[in-house]
Amino acid sequence: MTTISTPHYLLDQAKRRLTPTVNNIPGMGMIEKRLMGMNWKTKILAEPPPGSGLKPVLGDSGLPIIGHSIEMFREGPEYALHLYRKYGPVFFADSSILPSVVALGPDATQTIFANKAKDYSTKGWIKAIGPFFPRGLMLLDFDEHLAHKRIMQGAFTRPRIASYVEDMDRVATSIVESWPTDDARFLFYPAVKELTLDVASVVFMGQDLRADRKLVAAVNHAFEQTIRAGTATIRTSVPPFKWWRGLQGRKVLEEYFYARVAERRKVEGTDMLTVLCHTADDDGNTFTDEDIVNHMIFLMMAAHDTTTSTLTTMVYQLAAHPQWQERARDESDRLGDGPLDIESLEKLETLDLVMDESLRLVTPLPLNVRETVRDTDLLGHYLPAGTLVTTWPSMNHLLPELYTNPNEFDPERFVEPRAEHKRHRYAWAPFGGGAHKCIGMVYGRLEVKTVLHRLLRSYRLELAHPGYRPRWDRTGMPFPMDGMPIVLRRL
Numbered sequence: 001m002t003t004i005s006t007p008h009y010l011l012d013q014a015k016r017r018l019t020p021t022v023n024n025i026p027g028m029g030m031i032e033k034r035l036m037g038m039n040w041k042t043k044i045l046a047e048p049p050p051g052s053g054l055k056p057v058l059g060d061s062g063l064p065i066i067g068h069s070i071e072m073f074r075e076g077p078e079y080a081l082h083l084y085r086k087y088g089p090v091f092f093a094d095s096s097i098l099p100s101v102v103a104l105g106p107d108a109t110q111t112i113f114a115n116k117a118k119d120y121s122t123k124g125w126i127k128a129i130g131p132f133f134p135r136g137l138m139l140l141d142f143d144e145h146l147a148h149k150r151i152m153q154g155a156f157t158r159p160r161i162a163s164y165v166e167d168m169d170r171v172a173t174s175i176v177e178s179w180p181t182d183d184a185r186f187l188f189y190p191a192v193k194e195l196t197l198d199v200a201s202v203v204f205m206g207q208d209l210r211a212d213r214k215l216v217a218a219v220n221h222a223f224e225q226t227i228r229a230g231t232a233t234i235r236t237s238v239p240p241f242k243w244w245r246g247l248q249g250r251k252v253l254e255e256y257f258y259a260r261v262a263e264r265r266k267v268e269g270t271d272m273l274t275v276l277c278h279t280a281d282d283d284g285n286t287f288t289d290e291d292i293v294n295h296m297i298f299l300m301m302a303a304h305d306t307t308t309s310t311l312t313t314m315v316y317q318l319a320a321h322p323q324w325q326e327r328a329r330d331e332s333d334r335l336g337d338g339p340l341d342i343e344s345l346e347k348l349e350t351l352d353l354v355m356d357e358s359l360r361l362v363t364p365l366p367l368n369v370r371e372t373v374r375d376t377d378l379l380g381h382y383l384p385a386g387t388l389v390t391t392w393p394s395m396n397h398l399l400p401e402l403y404t405n406p407n408e409f410d411p412e413r414f415v416e417p418r419a420e421h422k423r424h425r426y427a428w429a430p431f432g433g434g435a436h437k438c439i440g441m442v443y444g445r446l447e448v449k450t451v452l453h454r455l456l457r458s459y460r461l462e463l464a465h466p467g468y469r470p471r472w473d474r475t476g477m478p479f480p481m482d483g484m485p486i487v488l489r490r491l
């Protein structure tokens, strides 16, 4: 994707625009508008036990079979905001695909993430993505989850991360330098998606996939299939549909990772996979081969699209707001072109502000899924055991009660005395919270800053045309539907 000829570019754009999704099928906008205005027949999730003093959760079914999928996939957090304004913090979105309670606002998010009585299990995620990421860290619960997280922490200590930074910097620097300049056909999203996979292949697996484009394409494609499968409408394995494709992708990844584990058990190394093969918690507990394969596939997925999405949003914002780009570049210029380490990256404070604001506006993981393990109450509403619950930090990020002009890009809002993100403990939670809070947060932030530092030192980032705004596809993690053209001008 480093250079693309005009016919290829036109073909690529046509494919992006014409592959049918809820976002581009003609007339979907009008259908969505009508759906948003509908007053559906109200239904109750379950009658609260007599004398409990709890309220029932009210909601509706939306369209037959697909429920409110169209509104949710098209609008993401804006649709959640619409529900919050219309129905309040707890709403029952029934459907035959994934009936769930939508838990909105920072108080609901706090109850679910803090999980004081251990009422909420991440089994909810198993219903959504379980067959493609079985026994990934996020899909484990309670004591078992804690035991695995303790072992995995061994791969995320500061000295370990310091050595990952060296590798990521080396790979990112050479790829960024190879990107084409002065070319409005350069699509940032696919280019950076390939870059983050190349970084991951070196940092996570100690294997430079760049030497083997065929393998990169196969692994990338397999990841893509597994990630997209979670949003399938036909939620069973029927070829050639999404769910089936996800399972095929999983097979490719398992084969690939089992072979790598067998190699790495026998050697020492500083890549994450080799570290996981040898790491132990304080009591000497270690991972089995199967654990490592499951964790690696989940880790690669958790790291890949999240950092890709964050980098894409940040580059757009920096191109659209040259004053922030200049401010970030001044700090990068002070660092210069020497090798990066954690301490030097920590000095890039403007990039931290731009990242916080970009994660607020386009949150890579917009919602978190849980399931109740017993009857419980959520903000005074009755939830029976086995209820799927989704909470939406991305919607909290858009609340005018918390953020001044929430739709505006304004990184200063994170600076004292404004510090708007501190108005509620869960006003800002792009990395989740509680026991399942992102283990890769520090690593991910450093990766994003490394890539941007290298970009800012080499190029001025410009929008393809004035006023350009990406349209986000929200059927999975947000990505720009047109691939996001960005013009790189060599400094």
Ligand code: HEM
Binding pocket: 137, 138, 139, 149, 298, 299, 302, 303, 304, 306, 307, 310, 364, 365, 367, 368, 369, 429, 430, 431, 432, 433, 435, 436, 437, 438, 439, 440, 441, 443, 444, 445
């Ligand atoms: C900007 C980048 C990232 C964002 C926005 C992000 C976001 C999140 C969120 C919201 C969760 C919590 C999910 C939940 O509770 O339902 C999470 C969990 C997780 N993330 Fe990240 N993540 C990022 C980067 C990474 C990276 C780079 C890695 C690995 C190196 C990673 C590995 C994980 C893992 C393993 C979990 C599960 C933790 C657990 O269950 O204890 N993430 N991430």
